[in-house]
Amino acid sequence: MSRPEPDTSLHEPLLAATLAGAATGTRGAVICLCAAWCRTCDDYRLAFDAEAARQTGLVFRWLDIEDEADALGDIDVETFPTLVIGSAAGGVQFAGPVLPQAGHLTTLLRSFGLD
DSSP, rough: OOOOOOGGGGHHHHHHHHHTTSTTTOOEEEEEEOTOHHHHHHHHHHHHHHHHHSSSSSEEEEEEEETTHHHHHHOOOOSSEEEEETTTHHHHHHHHOOOHHHHHHHHHHHTTTOO
């Protein structure tokens, strides 16, 4: 029995807004939804920033859900860190919580052909 595909329609405006400000030739975006008070997010930020430094052609955005609540629209974040990954051509390819481990993001990007 396969799992139903998650509804990512709420995440499309956030992805589109992030990509709208990106340079020409950007292949996609990785948006991390976190909160300033979250210690797990603090630890994960190092891995997120390290992956951003390794990647070219992707926009990486760290979004504090309280400071930038208007950017979220109707997105409900249940746990941290939560990622939104996608491209202009493919739309949102992933939206959900991730393990706060350095290699997990690399593997996730590779699975979507964004590495």
